[in-house]
Amino acid sequence: MSSSALLLESILRDVPRRYRLPQDVAASGMQLRQSSPATALALVIEQVREATAHGATPDPALKPLFIDALAAMIADAVRADSGDRAFQAMVLRHRAAQVREFASLSAQADQDRRQIHAAVNAIAHPARQQRAPQAWQREALEQLHSSASRAHHESHYAGLHNTLRTLLSVPDLAAKDADIERALADLLDSPALARLCRLETLASEPLVQQYTSLLDAYGPRPGTPAAVAQGRASQRRGAAVEAMAVQALEALAQTLNAAQENLQAYRVVSSMRVPAAIPGKHERAKTEWDVVLLERQHAKSLDTAPVWNVRLLVEAKASVESATTDLQRLMRGLRLLAHAEENVVYTFETQQGPVQLNGASLRAQGTEESGLMKAVLYCCDSAAESAPRMLNAASRMQLLSAQASLEFASAQWDGQRADPEKLNAVWEQLTQSPRWHAVLHQYATLRLVRELMVHPDDLMATIRNATGRSRCTANEQTR
Missing domain, CATH: 1.20.1440 (de novo design (two linked rop proteins))
Incomplete structure (x- = not known):
């Protein structure tokens, strides 16, 4: 492995992951009851997933904990003073x-x-x-x-x-x-x-x-002027995060070029569009990558256009939530790149003009977690929460919008005592229905997203530290 490749691996390993979630979610019933309803649900659901993944039957004690937590989350959501207005509208409907x-x-x-x-x-x-x-x-x-x-x-x-x-x-x-x-x-x-x-x-x-x-x-409702203004503000925010990601990767490329003693060994491109020439399903896959670090392939002739290998794919996101909803599209995008033919060179359009990419390096973009950590980053400039939300918004809404949840909430709306046993149907759907696969795997998805996510400032600081170490090493060798 070249010195620049080792340096890149070192930087990706050392960059702080301030958004990281704990891997071990085992918790006692008492701990779950002391958590917020949403957190308790996330922890219970993840324990169910882990048991299922190992071919075991989930602990029967998890079911009442799930029902109690879901009932509490619904009760919070229907509160007139501080509840969830979107859910209340759903209940009214x-x-x-x-x-x-x-x-x-x-x-x-x-x-x-x-x-x-x-x-x-x-x-x-x-x-x-x-x-x-x-x-x-x-x-x-x-x-x-x-x-x-x-x-x-x-x-x-x-x-x-x-x-x-x-x-x-x-x-x-x-x-x-x-x-x-x-x-x-x-x-x-x-x-x-x-x-x-x-x-x-x-x-x-x-x-x-x-x-x-x-x-x-x-x-604001879709199509209203307020919604349009909100969308434009979100686009500006996303563009600002992308600009920071480009700046960090430009610094990374310079550091790797110095380590390689070749100012043209690495380069950065943005808005890289996947060509139709790559076989595979383009539908619903990521076909445009925000920022990409490329390494120049050794040229057989100086007269030919340079061919590049993909070394790092970066997506800029304004929030953890937007990255979470993006992950499946990103994974489909990686599987699409893996359909490239090994001995073919593909032309990708980018903001900096067309680039020639080696099909073998595209095929090497795997989807296993260990490989993702070396090949993909989400860049986000949001502040890291002291208590991260462990139940993502989409899973929370699917739990709330289940027919049994709406019936339970409707009874509470009338001031009646709602029977928590109604929510048994949601437990059965979660543990048996393929439609609930995303909810069952939501913590694993969220954990992976946060594992891949770095703040641009942290990435830049890690690159500077690596650059400083490289200079010290070079000085010692000169002496």
Whole structure:
């Protein structure tokens, strides 16, 4: 192994892992009851996973601990003063038919609006208005287009419905223009318009208003200006973390080049896109890597373009949670790279231009944990929590949104005593259903993500320390 390769391995081994979780999660019943409900659930679930992984039956004592912890987490989530507004909205949707209908119509509303917009433009686009031969036609089309525009901007499709009825009530419209009458009638009878009008009617229902109030308190709804602004802020944050990761890897490349005594041995590229030429499933796999450290392959001829080997893949994330949801996509991305043919050179597009990568080095990117520690990093600049959250957000929501959990919460909503035995169904799903695989493995996933995660400042400090040691060694050898 070359001196630079040993140095890289040393840096990756020495960089602090401030986000790391403990591997051993064994805990007594008393310790579990003293933990927060979410932490207790995470610990119980991990003990179930470990038993299952070893072919053993989970300890029967874990079941009541799981049910008690889940019941406590639900009770916390439905509290009016400090609960989880998203879960409360979910419970309200479970309880009230009109809220369920409103939620269902809301999910389709954007598509319905686009359909109505397209239908109105097909009839009454301003260009069509100008081509209409009769004044009454131009007035009718302008009235329809204006009404549709108001409906779109003010969410008042009942007004568009009334406009259509008014236009269709014009005496002898069929005799004047059968095509316009047929188009107006089709629009009036369209299921999309009926759904949008029904959505507006439901919006005035008290329970629906309570539901939307809960959603608004949780955070901006998709498509709203606030949600767009939040998305842009998140993108800026992600770009800032990526810039820090690039800076750290540039310093790493310089350090490795100095150790190799070759200023062109290592380089860094960003936004590296996987070419379609690599066989395998690209769908749902990571096909663009944020920052990549490359090592130049020994050239047989100075006239040929340099070929590079992948030495480190880095993904920049603004939070631990975003990395946790990204891990499966990252693993599929590694499996995709492993489909590269060993003796083929592939062209990857990057922010710095095209680079030629050796297929053998792509195939070497394994998915075993020991290999990942030497080949992949998540870079994150979030502060490390003193008490890390051990139950990830997706698993928590799947536990809360189980039918039995919603029924348990609904009973508590009414002030009744909810029977914890209802939650036995969630335990059975967790221990038996393939759909709960991600929840069962959630702590192992979270632990791996945090094991791969480093802070850019820690990486930079480790690189500086390694550089200092290398200089001292070089000075001693010179003497």
